[in-house]
Amino acid sequence: MWFLLGVVIAAYLINIKLAVALNDWNGRFYNALQVVNKEEIFSCLYDFILLCSAIILVLVTADYLQGRAALIARRELTHRFFNRWLSENAPFYCLRLENKEPDNPDQRIAEDIRDAVSVFLNLCTSFFNSVLMIGSFSVILWNLSGPLTLFGFSIPGYMFWVCLIYTFLETLITHLIGRKLKRLNFDSQKREADFRSSLLAKRTHAESIAGLKGTSVERLELNGKFSSLLNVLIEILRKKRNLEYFSVGTGQVTHLTPIFFSLPAFFAGTIELGGLMQIRGAFIDVARSLSWIAMSYQQLARFAATYERLSTLHYAIEEINEKHKQTVCYSTSTKGLKADFYLCIPERSQDERLKVKLTLKQGQLTVLQGPSGSGKSSILRVLAGFDRFASGMVESPSQKLWITQQPYLFKETLKANLTYPELPDKVSDSKALALLEKVGLGRLEPFLNHTVDWQHRLSGGEQQRLMLARMLLLKPQVLLLDEATSALDETTAEAMTEMLRLELKNSAILLVTHQSVLVRHADQVLQMKDFYVNTRKKRLCPVSQI
Numbered sequence: 001m002w003f004l005l006g007v008v009i010a011a012y013l014i015n016i017k018l019a020v021a022l023n024d025w026n027g028r029f030y031n032a033l034q035v036v037n038k039e040e041i042f043s044c045l046y047d048f049i050l051l052c053s054a055i056i057l058v059l060v061t062a063d064y065l066q067g068r069a070a071l072i073a074r075r076e077l078t079h080r081f082f083n084r085w086l087s088e089n090a091p092f093y094c095l096r097l098e099n100k101e102p103d104n105p106d107q108r109i110a111e112d113i114r115d116a117v118s119v120f121l122n123l124c125t126s127f128f129n130s131v132l133m134i135g136s137f138s139v140i141l142w143n144l145s146g147p148l149t150l151f152g153f154s155i156p157g158y159m160f161w162v163c164l165i166y167t168f169l170e171t172l173i174t175h176l177i178g179r180k181l182k183r184l185n186f187d188s189q190k191r192e193a194d195f196r197s198s199l200l201a202k203r204t205h206a207e208s209i210a211g212l213k214g215t216s217v218e219r220l221e222l223n224g225k226f227s228s229l230l231n232v233l234i235e236i237l238r239k240k241r242n243l244e245y246f247s248v249g250t251g252q253v254t255h256l257t258p259i260f261f262s263l264p265a266f267f268a269g270t271i272e273l274g275g276l277m278q279i280r281g282a283f284i285d286v287a288r289s290l291s292w293i294a295m296s297y298q299q300l301a302r303f304a305a306t307y308e309r310l311s312t313l314h315y316a317i318e319e320i321n322e323k324h325k326q327t328v329c330y331s332t333s334t335k336g337l338k339a340d341f342y343l344c345i346p347e348r349s350q351d352e353r354l355k356v357k358l359t360l361k362q363g364q365l366t367v368l369q370g371p372s373g374s375g376k377s378s379i380l381r382v383l384a385g386f387d388r389f390a391s392g393m394v395e396s397p398s399q400k401l402w403i404t405q406q407p408y409l410f411k412e413t414l415k416a417n418l419t420y421p422e423l424p425d426k427v428s429d430s431k432a433l434a435l436l437e438k439v440g441l442g443r444l445e446p447f448l449n450h451t452v453d454w455q456h457r458l459s460g461g462e463q464q465r466l467m468l469a470r471m472l473l474l475k476p477q478v479l480l481l482d483e484a485t486s487a488l489d490e491t492t493a494e495a496m497t498e499m500l501r502l503e504l505k506n507s508a509i510l511l512v513t514h515q516s517v518l519v520r521h522a523d524q525v526l527q528m529k530d531f532y533v534n535t536r537k538k539r540l541c542p543v544s545q546i
Helices: 001-037 038-085 089-097 104-144 158-178 181-204 206-211 214-269 275-291 297-323 375-384 416-417 429-438 440-446 460-474 490-503 514-522
Strands: 148-150 154-157 329-332 339-342 352-360 365-369 389-396 400-403 411-413 451-453 478-482 508-512 523-525 530-532
Touching: 001 206, 001 275, 001 352, 001 508, 038 089, 038 104, 104 181, 104 297, 154 460, 158 214, 158 523, 181 206, 181 297, 206 460, 214 275, 214 297, 275 508, 329 375, 339 400, 339 451, 352 375, 352 508, 365 375, 365 514, 375 389, 375 400, 375 478, 375 508, 389 400, 400 460, 400 508, 416 429, 416 460, 429 460, 440 523, 460 490, 490 508, 490 514
Parallel strands: 329 389, 365 508, 365 523, 400 478, 478 508
Antiparallel strands: 148 154, 339 352, 339 389, 352 530, 411 451
């Protein structure tokens, strides 16, 4: 990337030399026109073809290389966000768990990085080009314009000072007109992402919405979000319209300003037509360069908003990855799992907490039962390594897996879903088919390498069977199952539970379930009521934590 940017900078240096040559060409050409020197006119036209060809080649090549550099920078920055967002500390989950997740992190990674890199490189190259323009053409403008006597004072290079004052006023007025664009761009990006997220949610939950006949409510919600987005976009258009009125107007005035201030010298005969054209060209180039802020104002506002969104996500991730201190001490053991910790349940009274003390032995099945909302899933969350509301210790092997209530399936091949999180190439088709047979999904053999949206293709029970097939492949030392058979009938649930016991003989399994028929397959049964203690005098869950 740095090599490409170096070539781009070199191209802009060459372009400045060509621009200076073009300015000199203006002087020669218009002087030849003034005296009707045919030979010089045709010679200048030939030089113009060469100059234009060189400028086109340099600018198009620089633009292409800058685009390639932007793609490389986007790749590197995206990979860095991936590595932090999807690190072992699982900030993508912890941010949501701790209610610190910025809105639409997916949109920030997918689109904001793209926009930030592209706009930043455009701003940098245009700024660099403007600096070179100022350095090159200010000297030309100073020398060509000569001194101006005003009220007895001689002002050397007076056209340069006119240009400086002119661009300062232009920049000031531009800022006054467009200063709200940063906030409006920030709001528009957020509302665009919210609108897109709502549309995606309708697809994800299409069956539930259709079943409940909730289309009118969903349509009302989408109309509200879209109207909110349109209001911001209209306000942005208004601000851009006002900026355009001013910038287009000043653009026209810029072409006439140098001629107007140079007319006295031209009428006096101190400069020729070619010199007048050179002053005009140099003035326009210097004015545009000095007006970099005014001309780039919309891009600067857009970049500032995008940078702020990315910074917010970056700092949130870093807080999880670097500053998050666990209140539960996690240590590694070779067999089984031992836990001894206190746990607060945010949804329950501040005066109630759980005193969880349990042991999961290798090769044994433990069943955890209790009413809905009593904290069963919260216990599994702590055992899995996410301890926001707990304090104590957990000792377990490193190979520990937690299967949540919602199965995770994605749009890929059935084999890729089966082998997740391993790569499908590491598992043979015959082994994959054998695993499907064990969980009663043998009928899916023809679709093993078909890519479809399996989250919607399979029923709830089939999804749970596929999750269990994953466990047969991965063979974790500790397996935490949260209602992993809830979508199965009791007979099938019993069969799947017994199959797990037989296939995972070296695993310690903890199963949260409401299916009482599974209790007889357990080596140990735990009840949530035995974990509750009352601490009305000592509150461990202040409201600020919840």
